[in-house]
Amino acid sequence: MSAVEMGTTVAPPAVIQGGMGVGVSGWRLARAVAATGQLGVVSGVALDVLLVRRLQSGDEDGHLRRALAHFPVPALAQHILDRYFVPGGVPDDQPFPPVPKLGLRPRRRQEELAVVANFVEVFLAKEGHGGPVGVNYLEKIQLATPAALYGAMLAGVDYVLMGAGLPTEIPQLLDALAEHRPARLSVAVHAAEPDERHHVSIDPPDLLGEVPAVLRRPRLLAIVSSAVLATYLARDTTTRPDGFVLEGPVAGGHSARPRGPLTLDADGEPVYGPKDRLDLAKVAKLGLPFWLAGGQTGPERLAEARAAGAAGVQVGTAFALCRESGLAPVLRQRMLHDAAQGSLIVRNDVQASPTGFPFKVAQLSGTTAEPAVYAERPRNCDLGYLRTPFRRANGRVGFRCPAEPVDDYVRKGGSVADTVGSQCLCNGLVATVGFGQRRADGYVEPPLVTLGQDLAFLPHLTHEGDDYTAADVVAYLLGEVQP
Known part of the structure; x- marks a missing residue:
């Protein structure tokens, strides 16, 4: 088997923990999750920011420094430590240092940080067991993908999951990175001329100065919302993934827009209809493994998915509320309490995300x-991270986000209407896991919590708001405990 193939053949997991x-x-x-033999998945979004802020907070338990000690280029890992590690942590009233923003020509420091951060997260997830580990990326964040993928692959990631767009170029990118070859990824630029092409590139030998042995190529699972999209990706060997996650609209985070004209219900949420139903038989005919996501938390759902030809299910919300979740403990406990009282509400907000996609x-x-x-x-x-590249009148590429100051967004050619209700997902989600920015004027970034809309599983895992573990979720899904 060649260097860019997937290695030994193993049975696909029945349960994928959502990224x-x-x-x-x-x-x-x-x-x-991986320690139970199922697929544990780390979120690959903004890992550079999280690594910096965790190091700035003192890395009290030493896990980050232990992972950095295993990075294949020690000098680069030491450079990151020297720049960001603060023994004992920075004072509570001191802002975290800025991290270089993504760009078409990323600065070397930003690229190095992305590679190392993704290595650290995957290394720690794989440590101490033989189970499979994946990493989840958003196709929308194209500028970060090559460096992030390379760092995860250096740590031996087993699966790459990608949604929020079609990962048409990722199979070839994985092939190149497995052999440490220079590679590039196309970047969508709004209003670009028909003959203009933009891309972000990576040169592993130049970046590291030295490269380790050929890497094992991870499996790619494309997260899609329809059989049409799955068929499109599977039709050509250059775009074909190794499987699919078919995600329904109740899943947490971003969801696909309803097909056809957008209709909102009385609560202002998008209405999904028959056109949005997944054609599982059509996907099964593609001959690639697939998993169902969104409202799949329960042994009966897993059985139904398998009966429809799926390899299993992907579950997010149940794991997001478990003990090992990265959610700030106070937020997680509040949600468990509110859910037990029947007062926890999750809205599918059509305005919140700068991407324009509905967001829970x-x-x-x-x-x-x-x-x-x-x-x-x-x-x-x-x-x-969610800024949109756009073509300026002078032909140069600029960046804008409807969550930035309104005057700035409009000056860059954006519409005021896009800014209404738009949330800063980047700062809000980082704050949700306890690392919100502390501004120089004393303002602390508040959290923004995303969760799936199906909470019916909680009575099977909790009693009056009691805690539960990731292993409890897996056991429940596999029918190893009484529901």
Whole structure:
């Protein structure tokens, strides 16, 4: 088997733990799931920011430094430590240092940080067991993908999951990175001329100065919302993934827009109809393994999925609320309590995400889901993962985000209408896992919590708000405990 093939053949997992949010699906959760033999998944979004802020917070338990000690180029890992590690942590009133924003020509420091951060997260998730570990990326964040993927592959990641777009170029990118070859990924630029091409590139030998042995190529699972999209990807060997996650609209995070004209219900949420139903038989005919996601938490759902030809299910919300989740403990306990009381509401907000896709937002006081908290937050786009590249009048590429200051967005050619209700997902999601930015004027970024809308599983895992573990979720899904 060649260097870029997937290695030994193993049975696909019955359960995939969803790669949720920024840091919610952290290495602790992924490791706990993988230790049961199922697929544990880390979120690969904004890992550079999380690594920096964790190091700045003192890395009290030493896990990050232990992982850095295993990076294949020690000098590069030491450079990251020297720049960001603060023994004992920075004072509570001191801002975290800025991290370089993504760009078409990323600065070397940003590229190195992305590679090392993704290595660290995957290394820790894989440590101490033989189970499979995956990493989840958003296709939308194209500027980060090559460096992030390379770092995860250096740590031996087994699966790559990608949604929020079609990962048509990822199979070839994985092939190149497995052999440490220079590679590039196309970048969509709004209003680009028909003959203009933009891309972000990576040169592993130049970046590392030295390269380890040929890497094992991970399996690619494309997260899609229809059989049409799955068929499109599977039709050509250059775009064909190794499987699919078929995601329904109740899943947490971003969801696909309804097919056809957008219709909102009385609560302002998008209405999905018959056109949005997944044609599982059509996907099964493609001959690739697939998993069902969104409202799949239960042994009966797993059985139904398998009966329809699926390899299993992907579950997010149940793991997001378990003990090993990366959610800030106070937020997780509040949601468990509210859910037990029947008062936890999750809205599919069509305005919240700068991407324009509907986004699930848990309605919690003290978060930006609360109108007063949202109104008080200064509009600030200093992380910039969801910025859209656009062509300026002079032909150069600029970046804009509807969650940035309105005047700035309009000056860059954006519409005021796009800014209404738009949330800063980047800062809000980082704050949700306990690492919100502390501004120089004393303002602390509030959290923004995303969760799936199906909470019917909780009575089977909790009793009056009691805690539960990732292993409990797996056992429940596999029917190893009485529901």
